[in-house]
Amino acid sequence: MVTTADRTMAHLPDEDSGKYRVMTIGARVVLYLLALLFAAFAAIPFIWMIITSFKTDQDLYNPNHSPFEFTTPPTLHNYTLLFTSTHYLTFIANTLIVALLVVVITVAAVVPAAYSLTRLAGRWGENLGILIFLVYLVPPTLLFIPLTGVIADINLQNSWWSLVLVYPTFTIPFCTWLMMGFFKSVPWEIEEQAMIDGYTRLGAIWRTVIPISIPGILTIVIFSFTLTMHEFVYALAFVQSSSQKTVSVGVFTELIRGDVYFWQSLMAAAALVALPVALLYNFFLDRFIAGFTLGAVKG
Amino acid sequence: MTAPVYAAPANAPVEPATKQGRFLLEREGVLGPLLLLPAVVYILALVGFPLILAVLYAFSDVTVGSPHITSTKDFVGLANFRVILNDPVFREALRNTIVFTVVSQVIVVVLATILGLVLAEDFKGKRLVRFLILLPWTTPIALSVLGWFWMLDSVYSPIDYVMREVGLLGPHTPFGPARNMYWLGKTNLAQASVIAVHVWRTLPLATVILLAGLSSIPKDIVEAANMDGASYWRTLFKVKLPLLTPIMSVAILFSIIFTFTDLSVSLVLTRGGPVNDTQVIATWAYFKGIQGGNLAQGAAIALFMVPVLVVIAVLMLRLARRTETT
Amino acid sequence: MAVVETRKLTKRFSDEVVAVNEIDLRCVDGEFLVLLGPSGCGKTTLLRMIGGLEQPTSGEILIADRVVNNLPPRARQIAMVFQSYALYPHMSVYENIAFPLKAAKLDKAAQREKIAWAASILGIDELLKRKPRQLSGGQRQRVALARALVREPNVFLLDEPLSNLDAQRRASARDELQVFQKDIGTTTIYVTHDQVEAMGMGDRIAVIDSGHIRQLGTPHEIYEEPADTFVATFVGSPPMNLVPEGDELVGFRPEAFYPITADTPSDTSSVLRVNVINAREEYLGSEKLIYAEVNGIRVVSRLPANVDAGIAEGSSATFGVLRSNLRHFNAETGLRVQPGRVPVLSGAANA
Numbered sequence: 001m002v003t004t005a006d007r008t009m010a011h012l013p014d015e016d017s018g019k020y021r022v023m024t025i026g027a028r029v030v031l032y033l034l035a036l037l038f039a040a041f042a043a044i045p046f047i048w049m050i051i052t053s054f055k056t057d058q059d060l061y062n063p064n065h066s067p068f069e070f071t072t073p074p075t076l077h078n079y080t081l082l083f084t085s086t087h088y089l090t091f092i093a094n095t096l097i098v099a100l101l102v103v104v105i106t107v108a109a110v111v112p113a114a115y116s117l118t119r120l121a122g123r124w125g126e127n128l129g130i131l132i133f134l135v136y137l138v139p140p141t142l143l144f145i146p147l148t149g150v151i152a153d154i155n156l157q158n159s160w161w162s163l164v165l166v167y168p169t170f171t172i173p174f175c176t177w178l179m180m181g182f183f184k185s186v187p188w189e190i191e192e193q194a195m196i197d198g199y200t201r202l203g204a205i206w207r208t209v210i211p212i213s214i215p216g217i218l219t220i221v222i223f224s225f226t227l228t229m230h231e232f233v234y235a236l237a238f239v240q241s242s243s244q245k246t247v248s249v250g251v252f253t254e255l256i257r258g259d260v261y262f263w264q265s266l267m268a269a270a271a272l273v274a275l276p277v278a279l280l281y282n283f284f285l286d287r288f289i290a291g292f293t294l295g296a297v298k299g
Numbered sequence: 300m301t302a303p304v305y306a307a308p309a310n311a312p313v314e315p316a317t318k319q320g321r322f323l324l325e326r327e328g329v330l331g332p333l334l335l336l337p338a339v340v341y342i343l344a345l346v347g348f349p350l351i352l353a354v355l356y357a358f359s360d361v362t363v364g365s366p367h368i369t370s371t372k373d374f375v376g377l378a379n380f381r382v383i384l385n386d387p388v389f390r391e392a393l394r395n396t397i398v399f400t401v402v403s404q405v406i407v408v409v410l411a412t413i414l415g416l417v418l419a420e421d422f423k424g425k426r427l428v429r430f431l432i433l434l435p436w437t438t439p440i441a442l443s444v445l446g447w448f449w450m451l452d453s454v455y456s457p458i459d460y461v462m463r464e465v466g467l468l469g470p471h472t473p474f475g476p477a478r479n480m481y482w483l484g485k486t487n488l489a490q491a492s493v494i495a496v497h498v499w500r501t502l503p504l505a506t507v508i509l510l511a512g513l514s515s516i517p518k519d520i521v522e523a524a525n526m527d528g529a530s531y532w533r534t535l536f537k538v539k540l541p542l543l544t545p546i547m548s549v550a551i552l553f554s555i556i557f558t559f560t561d562l563s564v565s566l567v568l569t570r571g572g573p574v575n576d577t578q579v580i581a582t583w584a585y586f587k588g589i590q591g592g593n594l595a596q597g598a599a600i601a602l603f604m605v606p607v608l609v610v611i612a613v614l615m616l617r618l619a620r621r622t623e624t625t
Numbered sequence: 626m627a628v629v630e631t632r633k634l635t636k637r638f639s640d641e642v643v644a645v646n647e648i649d650l651r652c653v654d655g656e657f658l659v660l661l662g663p664s665g666c667g668k669t670t671l672l673r674m675i676g677g678l679e680q681p682t683s684g685e686i687l688i689a690d691r692v693v694n695n696l697p698p699r700a701r702q703i704a705m706v707f708q709s710y711a712l713y714p715h716m717s718v719y720e721n722i723a724f725p726l727k728a729a730k731l732d733k734a735a736q737r738e739k740i741a742w743a744a745s746i747l748g749i750d751e752l753l754k755r756k757p758r759q760l761s762g763g764q765r766q767r768v769a770l771a772r773a774l775v776r777e778p779n780v781f782l783l784d785e786p787l788s789n790l791d792a793q794r795r796a797s798a799r800d801e802l803q804v805f806q807k808d809i810g811t812t813t814i815y816v817t818h819d820q821v822e823a824m825g826m827g828d829r830i831a832v833i834d835s836g837h838i839r840q841l842g843t844p845h846e847i848y849e850e851p852a853d854t855f856v857a858t859f860v861g862s863p864p865m866n867l868v869p870e871g872d873e874l875v876g877f878r879p880e881a882f883y884p885i886t887a888d889t890p891s892d893t894s895s896v897l898r899v900n901v902i903n904a905r906e907e908y909l910g911s912e913k914l915i916y917a918e919v920n921g922i923r924v925v926s927r928l929p930a931n932v933d934a935g936i937a938e939g940s941s942a943t944f945g946v947l948r949s950n951l952r953h954f955n956a957e958t959g960l961r962v963q964p965g966r967v968p969v970l971s972g973a974a975n976a
Contacts, residue, residue: 120334142353
C-alpha cells in the first residue's frame with residue numbers, strides 16, 4: 001500500500017497529494033501502539049515466568065514488592081533446585097527420546113505416503129490427501145479414552161512408549177499434507193529422467209526426489225518434534241509414574257504438590273522448554289501456515 | 300527420402316513373463332498403494348479403530364478396572380447418555396464449551412483482523428513483534444497456561460499489583476476493598492479468564508493465516524482501488540476484507556476446533572472450578588473417564604464433540620474444493 | 626532396420642480423451658524423425674510411451690525388434706532430453722553426466738573418460754564443475770545432450786529441446802543439434818510444434834493431429850504434397866491458401882501466388898488467373914505479404930520485399946498461380962484428391 005501511494009502521488013497535483021499521503025504521523029503512532037499492545041498481551045506471561053524464575057522467596061512472596069523488579073538480587077537457586085531435587089531432567093530426557101522416535105516413525109511413514117499421493121495416485125491423490133489432513137482435526141480429547149483401553153491392552157500403560165505409539169496419529173496426517181506440498185514442487189521430469197538414465201523408480205526417488213526435498217523433510221522433522229513437545233492430553237491420560245513422564249505433564253503434575261507451589265522452579269521449568277520450542281517453531285512457521293491455508297494461499 | 304522401411308517380424312520377441320516380475324515395483328498401480336500403506340494402516344489402527352471404540356464404549360459399561368467389552372451384556376444401550384444428560388455438571392460443561400468457543404472466537408476474528416493489518420505494514424522491530432505475538436501458539440500449551448495460572452494467582456498476581464498501584468484495587472477503590480481480584484476464584488472472572496487465555500492462545504494462528512491471505516491479495520487490485528481514489532478504510536472494507544473471507548474462514552474453523560476440544564486451558568487454569576463453573580466437555584470427560592475410571596461415561600461425554608467436528612470438517616472440505624477450482 | 630516401431634499404439638486417458646489413436650510408425654536406423662503437431666495433439670504422449678514413461682492402453686512398441694511394452698524406461702536402451710532439460714539441481718554438471726554411467730555400474734576411470742568425450746563433443750568441458758542453476762539455457766541443453774549421449778542409446782528421444790531458448794539462440798542450436806546428430810548417427814525422434822525446426826532438421830516428419838498421423842514424409846513431401854488440409858495449413862507460414870471450388874478446396878502456397886502485371890503475360894493454359902479485391906500490403910523487411918479476398922475467402926500472397934506490386938490499399942488486382950502448383954482437397958474430408966475438373970475459381974478472370 002505504501003509504495004502504491006508513492007507512485008500514485010507523482011501523477012497528482014500538489015493540493016491533492018495530502019489525501020494520498022503514505023501514512024500520517026498519527027497513523028504511525030497508532031500502528032506502534034497497537035503493535036506494542038498486542039506484543040505485550042502475547043508476551044507478558046512469559047516475561048512474568050522468566051522474572052519469577054530468578055526471584056528469591058522473600059522477594060516473590062511479598063505482595064508489596066513490585067513483581068517486575070528485583071528487590072533482592074536475582075538468584076539461580078531455583079534452577080539448581082529444579083535440576084537437583086526434581087525429576088525435571090528425567091522429564092526432559094523422556095520428552096526428547098519420545099520426540100526423536102516419533103520423528104523417525106513420522107518421516108518413515110510420511111515420505112512414502114506423500115510421494116504416493118502426489119505422484120502415483122492420480123486424481124484421487126489430492127482428495128485422499130485432504131482426507132488424511134482432516135484426520136489431524138480429530139482431537140486427542142475424543143480419542144484419549146478409547147486409546148487408554150487400547151494402551152492397556154497392549155501393556156504400554158504407564159510407559160512413554162505409549163506416547164511413541166500414539167503421537168504419530170497427529171504428526172502423520174499433518175506432515176503428509178505438508179510433504180505433499182513439497183513433492184508437488186519437484187518437477188516430475190527429474191525422476192522420469194533418472195528412470196530413463198537407468199534407475200528403478202525407487203532408485204530414482206532415492207537419488208533425485210529425496211535429496212531435492214531435504215528442506216521439506218527437515219520441515220516435517222521440526223514439526224513432528226514441536227508437535228510432540230506440545231502434546232499434553234495423551235501424556236496426561238496414559239502416564240502416571242514420574243520416571244515415565246514428559247515435560248508438559250511432569251511439570252504440571254509433579255512440581256505442584258497439593259497446595260504448595262514451587263513457583264520459581266515451576267516457571268523456570270516452563271520457560272526452559274517453552275522458549276526453545278518457540279524459537280524452533282518460529283523458523284519454520286511459514287511452511288506450517290502454508291499447510292494450514294489448505295492451498296488457498298501459495299506459501 | 301521415403302525410407303525403405305523395414306518391418307520387424309510380426310511375432311517379435313516379447314520380454315518373458317518371468318522377467319516382468321522384477322518390474323512389478325515400477326508399476327504405479329502396485330507401488331502407489333504400497334508406499335501409502337504404512338501411513339494408512341497407522342491412521343486406521345490408531346485413529347479409525349479408536350473412533351469406533353469410542354462409540355462402542357459410550358454404549359457399554361467399561362471402566363478402567365474392566366476395560367473390555369466381552370459379551371453383549373456389557374452393552375447398556377443409552378444408559379450412559381441418560382446419566383450424563385441428567386447430570387447438571389455435564390449440562391454446564393456443554394454450555395460452557397459453547398459459550399467459551401463462541402465468545403473467544405468472535406473476539407479472535409476482530410483482534411486477528413486488526414493485528415493482521417498492523418503486521419501487514421512495515422515498521423521497525425516488526426520481526427521481534429511477530430516472534431512475541433506468536434509465542435502463545437508456538438509454546439507448549441500446558442506450560443504457557445501454567446504461566447497464566449501464576450499471572451492470575453490469588454495473592455501474587457502482577458495484574459492485581461498494577462491495579463493496586465493505579466488505585467483500582469484495595470481499600471477505598473472501585474474494585475476494593477479487597478486487595479486481590481481472585482481471578483480464578485469467582486465464577487465470572489474465572490470464566491472470563493478462561494476465555495481470555497483461549498483468545499490469547501488462538502489469536503496468533505488466526506493472525507498468521509490472515510496475514511498469508513493479505514499478502515496473497517493481488518497488488519493490482521489494491522492499486523486499482525487506490526487509483527480510483529478509495530481511502531484506506533474504503534479499500535479495507537470494500538476490497539481487502541471481502542477477499543479475505545475464505546482464508547479467514549479457514550483460520551476460524553481451525554481456531555474453533557482447537558478451542559472447542561481443548562482440555563489444557565480449563566484443566567491447568569482452574570481444574571474446572573470454581574465449582575464446575577469453567578468445566579468443559581473435554582475436562583468433564585477427563586475427570587469422569589480417566590480420573591473417575593468410568594471409561595464408558597467419559598467416551599459418551601466426549602462424543603458430544605462429534606457433531607461440531609463433522610460440521611467443521613464438511614465446511615473445510617467445501618473451502619478446500621473451492622480453492623482448488625479457482 | 627527399424628529401430629523404433631509402434632503398432633496400433635493407443636493411449637486413452639479417459640473415455641473421451643484419446644491422446645494417441647492407433648498410431649503405426651516406423652523409424653529407421655540413423656534417421657532424424659520429427660513428430661510435428663499443435664500442442665495437445667498427442668505427440669509428447671507418443672514419445673513418452675516409446676520412452677516407457679507412459680503405459681499404452683493398447684498396441685505394441687518395438688525397440689530394436691523387441692516388444693518393450695512391459696519394460697521400464699531403464700531397460701529400453703534409450704536416452705531422453707526433456708523440454709526443461711531435467712538436470713538434477715543438486716548435482717554438478719559432471720555428476721549429472723555421470724549419473725547414467727553410475728547406474729550402468731561403470732568404473733570411475735571409464736566414467737571419467739566417457740564424460741570427457743561427451744563434454745568435448747558438446748563443448749562443455751569448462752562447465753563440468755558448475756551446478757545447473759549457474760548455466761544459461763543453451764548450456765543446459767548441451768549438458769542434457771551430453772548426459773543422453775554417454776548412454777550410447779539405440780535412440781534419442783527429444784521433447785521440444787529448443788523451446789526454452791530465446792529466438793536467436795534457437796537458430797544456432799538447431800544447426801548444432803543437426804550436425805551433432807549426423808556426426809554420431811544415432812536414431813533420433815524429435816517432438817516439436819515448431820514447423821521451422823521440423824522442416825530444417827527432420828529427415829522425415831510425422832504430422833500429428835488429434836492422436837492421428839496425418840502425414841509421414843520428407844519435409845519436401847510434407848510441404849509440396851500435403852496429404853490433407855490440416856497438413857496444408859499447419860505447415861507453411863503463412864499457411865496454404867484454400868479456396869472452395871464446388872465440392873473441392875483448391876490450395877496454393879502464398880509464394881506461388883503472384884500479381885500479374887502488364888509485363889508478365891502468361892498463357893491461361895498453364896496459369897490460373899484470379900481476380901482479388903480489398904488488397905492490403907504488409908511489409909516485413911525481408912518479404913512482403915499481400916492480403917486480399919477471393920469471393921469472401923482470405924488469400925495471401927508472399928513476395929520478395931523488393932518486388933513492387935503496385936497495389937494500392939483496398940484496390941482490386943489480378944493474381945496468378947501456376948496450375949502445377951494447385952493442390953486439390955475434398956471439401957468434406959479435407960483429404961487430397963486428384964482434380965475433378967479444371968479449376969476456374971469463381972473470382973477467376975477471363976483473359
